[in-house]
Amino acid sequence: MTATGIISALIIGLIIGALGRLVVPGRQNIPIWLTMVIGVAAALLGTVIARAAGVADTSGFDWTEALIQVVLAAIGVALVVGVTGRRGVSRY
Template identity: 40%
Template sequence: MSWLWAIIVGFVLGLIARAILPGKQHQPLWLTTVFGILGGVLGNAVAGWIGVAETRGIDWTRHLLQLAGAVAVVGLGDMLYLQLRGKRRTA
């Protein structure tokens, strides 16, 4: 069941990250989901490093770090995807 939640949360994080980033992202939806999962894992790791991974109540700091990680991974992943596909971003 944890894999299902990882996919759902990764999908949501990826979509929110795409909405936050300016311009159009060119990666397919399944890759956005993968980038969202990786961003969530990165945010959880950072939350653990700074000591806010386990708090009482809703972990707003951890969730914001997950979103920040997703924005970073989706942004970098889109650039890498465009380079691998042979298309360069002009704007």
């Protein structure tokens, strides 16, 4: 993978991760780097799923693939927030 490909993957991952965070209700106390990691993983997995389903090869922008990626990012953010808990929120 070239340097341009890596930078593009990070930028796309950041966007997908941010969109995933917006979908999940409530406040998420996770760092931006973790959002980026979740976004990159969701983008890669979403592309694999879209290609397997046959919806990745369309003319123009692939809305179905993007929707799959954002949904996966939202699931990833929700899982991470659920596992790490909501730090900083008092339960008493």
